Amino acid sequence: MLCFLWESISFQMLLVFFFVFLLVADYMKRRKPKHFPPSPFSLPFLGHLHLMNPSNPQAMVQKLTEKYGDIFSLQMGEVTFVCISGLRMIKEVLINQAENFMDRPEIPIDKEIFSHLGLISSNGHLWKQQRRFTLTTLRNFGLGKRSLEERIQEECRCLVDAFGEEQGNPFNPQYKITNAVANVICSVTFGNRFDYHDEEFQKLLQLLNETLLLHGTIMSQLYNSFPSIVKFLPGSHQTIFKNWKLMKSFAQKKIDKHKEDRNPSESRDFIDSYLQEMAKDDASGSLQEENLVACTLDLLLAGTETTSTTIRWALLFMAKYPEIQARVQAEIDAVIGQARQPALQDRNNMPYTNAVIHEVQRKGNIIPFNVPRLTTKDTFVDGFLIPKGTIMITNLTSVMFDKNVWETPDAFNPGHFLKDGQFWKSEYFMPFSIGKRSCLGEVLARAELFLFFTSLLQKFTFQAPPDTTLSLELQLGITVAPQPYKICAVPR
Template sequence: MLRFLWESISLQMLLIFLIVFLLVADHMKHRKPKHFPPSPFSLPFVGHIHLLNFSNPQITVQKLTEKYGDIFSMQMGSTSFVFVNGLRMVKEVLVNQGENFIDRPEIPLDRDVFSKMGLISSSGNLWKQQRRFTLTTLRNFGLGKRTLEERIQEECRCLVDVFGDEQGKPFNPHFKINNAVSNIICSITFGNRFDYHDEEFQRLLQLMDETVSLHGTIMSQLYNSFPSIIKFLPGSHQTIFKNWRLLKSFVKEKISKHKEDWNPSESRDFIDSYLQEIAKDNGDGIFQEENLVACTLDLLFAGTETTSTTIRWALLYMALYPEIQARVQAEIDTVIGQARQPALEDRGNMPYTNAVIHEVQRKANIIPFNVPRLTVKDTVLDGFHIPKGTVLLTNLTSVLFDKNEFETPDTFNPGHFLKDGQFWKRESFVPFSIGKRACLGEVLARSELFLFFTALLQKFTFQVPPDTTLSLQFKLGITIAPQPYKICAMPR
């Protein structure tokens, strides 16, 4: 009887049965619970991939926000996630109910590199211990103190010198800025800075930059949605893995050199301090060398890429808005002059310059969707049910470009941060995120942005090269960066 039934079933019938079975299985797997945030129509297996603008995902999210409101859901491959928009909802997730959304999800590209270690990708007690230790160590090595300010000022002098070497001719400032900014975090983590002509370090910066950019490619985005399939294919994701192996080797080599002349009673830098923690680890495995590698790379990436990218946006905006640049320089000349370097204590007397820096951060919007969160327990959010294990994205773009918060959100306007001629600190300014997992390097980044920006505009006027048109088009990667450009730094 079974053989008769088998022989009587055609291949066509078998394929139809298989397709129906897979469709039902996919539907059951991704069936949403009651009162889950609304979602557009999704395709079987691939979800909402047909709606996504891979070159500018912000456009997709904005359209869905207009249709579904401040909270909606999407599915990419096997991953479902919820988008949250607007200051009220972002605060609810990151501050008011922050403990319910405190963990990080497993993003395939990051998981395959770090296995949920380090400062950015870790969760739970591991993250708390690493963050607490890192904040303490950064403070010990000068965060918020005059010693670190002097270190940044010294690097400002070096950057001004290499800009001056260009003699007003067009040049790409990208890696000069990268090197200067990276040297600050390197002096804390490795105990030394790197010369701008150090070939090994230049190669490291190029690897970091390439890795940041490749995260924005279609293959890398597809890998995060369909890792079990894409991992067998060639593409940018394979280059990312290769680069990470080289970057890890660089850090491991630095750690090995530290071990050779390590004095347990004296701590020269972050690596030394971490080695001390490893030596006294009580067996819970929180402090181990694999975590040291991950934390060091997190500091190196976060401490270089975000600030460097923001400064590159700042110089681009100054060249495109010469009248704003002239007002900044007039304020610098009045408060600081040309005889001495800018200092952090000048910031309070320079409201317009401070407003311009904040407007650069707002308009550049370099991390538009923040770093993803994971729901740690069943939670009610604005009347919707968010089950434990749901990936959640807080759309910072919706806050930084909110027309109800900013008078001209799509225009570069330093007046957004000025009131009666004084600097106006706004609650809706959230580029560093908010809550317990806000950027731990915010104090350092704000110091670097002010000192580098004012030091450069004190000595140079930035201009568009002759017969050149500069663009505000961006390059999508881990961050939103300006397209490569050349600029003229004219000595003042």
């Protein structure tokens, strides 16, 4: 009887049955609980991939926010997430109910690399312990103190010299800036800086830059949506995995060298301190060497990419808006002069320069959707249920470009941070995020931005190369960077 039934079913009927089965299974899997945030129409299996705008995801989110409000949900392949916008909602998630949104999700492409290790991707006790240890160690090595300011000033002198070598000719400043910023965190992490002509370190910076850009490619996004399928295909995600292995190897070599020549009674840098803590009898099991590799690369990545990208935006904006650059230089000349190097104590006497730096961060908007969070328990936000395990995206663009707050949100306008000639900062300014998982290196980054920016504008005027129009077009990766450009640093 069964044989007869089987023989009577055509291949086409079998295909239809199989397809219907998959549709039902997909529907059951995607079925949302009551009071879940609204979402647009989704396609079977693909979810909302058809809405993706790889060249301008901020515009896509803005359009959906206008239609569905400050909280909505999206399904990208196998991944569901909720996006929230507006100051009230972001404060509700990151401050008022922070404990319920404290974790990081396991992003498929990152799972292959660190899988909940280090400072950025870890959760729970491990994250708290790593963050506490790292902050304490960074303070021990000068964070917020004069000694670290002197390290930054030394690097500023090196960068000014490197720009001077170009003799006013057009050049791409990217790797010089990246090397200079990286050297500050490297001096704390590895115990030394790297010369701008160090081939091994230049190779590492190129790997880092390529990897961050590849995270923004279509293939990498598809890997995050369909990891079980895309992992078998060639593409940019495979290059990311290969590059991270090389970067982990670089960090491991530095750690091995430290193990060989360290003095247990004294710590030269972050790696020494970590190894010392690992060696203690009472050290908990989470301080492991694999975690040290992850923390070292996290410090290098977080301590380099965001600040160097912001400085690249700053020089581009100065070349695009020469009248603003001239006002900054006039303030530098009046407060600091040409004879001495800028110092952090000058910042309070330079409201216009401070306003320009803040406007670079606002308009540059290099991490528009913040680093994602994961809901640790079922939570209600504005009457909507966010189940445990839901990825939460906080749309920082919605506050940094809020047309009800900023006079000219889409224009580069330092006046956004000035009131009666004095520096003024709005609570809508949050490039470092807010709450307990805000940027660990904010103090360092703010010091670097002021000192590098003022040191460069003290000595150079930045201009577009002859017969060139500089573009403000974006390059999307892990951060939003300007497209590569050449610029002239004309000695003053």
